[in-house]
Amino acid sequence: xxxxxxxxxxxxxxxxxxxxxxxxxxxxxxxxxxxxxxxxxxxxxxxxxxxxxxxxxxxxxxxxxxxxxxxxxxxxxxxxxxxxxxxxxxxxxxxxxxxxxxxxxxxxxxxxxxxxxxxxxxxxxxxxxxxxxxxxxxxxxxxxxxxxxxxxxxxxxxxxxxxxxxxxxxxxxxxxxxxxxxxxxxxxxxxxxxxxxxxxxxxxxxxxxxxxxxxxxxxxxxxxxxxxxxxxxxxxxxxxxxxxxxxxxxxxxxxxxxxxxxxxxxxxxxxxxxxxxxxxxxxxxxxxxxxxxxxxxxxxxxxxxxxxxxxxxxxxxxxxxxxxxxxxxxx
Numbered sequence: 538x539x540x541x542x543x544x545x546x547x548x549x550x551x552x553x554x555x556x557x558x559x560x561x562x563x564x565x566x567x568x569x570x571x572x573x574x575x576x577x578x579x580x581x582x583x584x585x586x587x588x589x590x591x592x593x594x595x596x597x598x599x600x601x602x603x604x605x606x607x608x609x610x611x612x613x614x615x616x617x618x619x620x621x622x623x624x625x626x627x628x629x630x631x632x633x634x635x636x637x638x639x640x641x642x643x644x645x646x647x648x649x650x651x652x653x654x655x656x657x658x659x660x661x662x663x664x665x666x667x668x669x670x671x672x673x674x675x676x677x678x679x680x681x682x683x684x685x686x687x688x689x690x691x692x693x694x695x696x697x698x699x700x701x702x703x704x705x706x707x708x709x710x711x712x713x714x715x716x717x718x719x720x721x722x723x724x725x726x727x728x729x730x731x732x733x734x735x736x737x738x739x740x741x742x743x744x745x746x747x748x749x750x751x752x753x754x755x756x757x758x759x760x761x762x763x764x765x766x767x768x769x770x771x772x773x774x775x776x777x778x779x780x781x782x783x784x785x786x787x788x789x790x791x792x793x794x795x796x797x798x799x800x801x802x803x804x805x806x807x808x809x810x811x812x813x814x815x816x817x818x819x820x821x822x823x824x825x826x827x828x829x830x831x832x833x834x835x836x837x838x839x840x841x842x843x844x845x846x847x848x849x850x851x852x853x854x855x856x857x858x859x860x861x862x863x864x865x866x867x868x
Contacts (some may be wrong), residue, residue, distance in 0.1 A: 549573070550583040550633030554623050558641045559594040561585070565639075566602055566609070568647045580654070581608070585636075587627040587631075588613040589620065591864040611853040615856040618847045625724045627707065629712050644743045645703035652738050661734035662707035663728055663743045668742050676724030697729065697737050704728065708832040717732075734840045738793070778828075790817065 551569055555562060566584060573582040584601050588611060596613050603609045612630070614623060628636060628669055640643050645666060653664045706714075706728055713731040729735055790813065 546579060546581045547635070548581045548583055548633040550631035550636040551584050552585050552587065552631060552638045553626065553638055554587045554589065554620060554627065554638070555591060555595055555641045556589040556617065556620075556623075557591045557595060559591075559598055561641045561643065562595055562598050563602065564699075565641045565643055565647075568608075568643060569595070569639075572647045572650055574862060575652075578653075583631065583633055584746075585622045585627055585631050586611045589623040590614050590617045590850075600853060608795055609854060611787075611851075612849050613851040615848040615850040618813045619733070620725050621722050622846045625714065625717070625719075625722050625727075626849075630723070631711065633711075634708050635705055636711055638702055640702065643807050644739065644744065645701070646803070649738065649740055650705070656736055656738070657705055657707065660735045662710050663732035664705040665697055665729070665735065665737045666703035667737040667739045668701050669739040675752045695806050697735070700725070700737055701742075711735075715773045781821070783824060784818060785816035785821075788848060789823055 553562075553565055553569075558565075568582055570581070573580060584606075585610070588596050590613065596611075599609075599611045605802050612627070612767050614626075618626075624638060629639075635654075637650055637653060639647060640648075649666060653666075656664045702725055710728060715725070717727065717731075719727070787853060
């Protein structure tokens with residue numbers, strides 16, 4: 538039920554990204570209501586569902602929930618824009634003093650939100666859930682841990698190892714997110730990059746009870762690439778380094794051929810030394826020049842990515858003056 542309005546209570550927006558989650562949306566809604574029911578005197582709850590163009594009954598169920606609870610807001614995207622864009626769009630649209638992102642499948646325990654709120658009240662602008670244990674294949678767990686540690690080491694931002702998408706974000710960070718223009722956002726790292734005082738809480742992630750995961754290995758690899766590119770210039774610099782190493786190797790090889798010919802009388806096949814040296818040198822120079830150009834292109838790319846994130850097709854429980862569906866575009 539909708540709680541009575543109170544100017545003294547803080548508004549907490551809970552963002553739930555969904556895609557074909559007809560078995561989970563109602564369970565998730567009830568679980569969130571149960572967590573916030575004892576906090577009604579202190580916090581108001583806004584449940585914000587971002588439907589990434591589900592093809593099952595997900596939106597139909599969401600419409601039924603929104604019809605019964607005015608504190609539930611729903612957006613449905615015109616097509617599947619991907620998880621990251623869907624989440625970032627929701628972060629930009631919520632009205633809360635703080636926003637909490639949680640997966641619809643309840644693998645992240647909603648009860649942990651209470652601990653998030655305590656740390657938020659202590660002055661932290663981002664509180665993340667640190668996944669201590671996951672119900673998945675051992676090899677995949679090892680690969681995840683390795684990636685998070687690699688990303689932290691090469692990133693210029695303060696990222697937390699094993700931090701997932703379950704997090705609380707303060708209004709100050711939400712306002713900064715509105716200024717971001719990124720066609721391929723890595724929202725998880727972006728939130729941490731814009732934080733001034735973040736902290737984390739370790740927890741064990743539950744197994745999914747209903748439905749199937751929407752993140753196969755192929756998509757996880759895509760997220761990893763986005764994370765590396767968005768938070769580090771190391772891949773570009775690596776191209777320059779490889780080019781330089783190849784060029785130096787070509788120089789040393791050419792010098793060795795000359796020394797072998799004049800001092801040791803070594804006989805090489807006709808044209809071999811020239812061909813081998815020039816070939817390796819040209820490869821090295823090309824790689825080095827491409828790497829240098831990549832440094833500039835990468836910086837230009839970061840500045841000019843201004844395309845709209847998503848197109849919103851339908852909204853529920855938005856006042857007319859704040860209804861993004863009227864413009865059909867959310868940038």
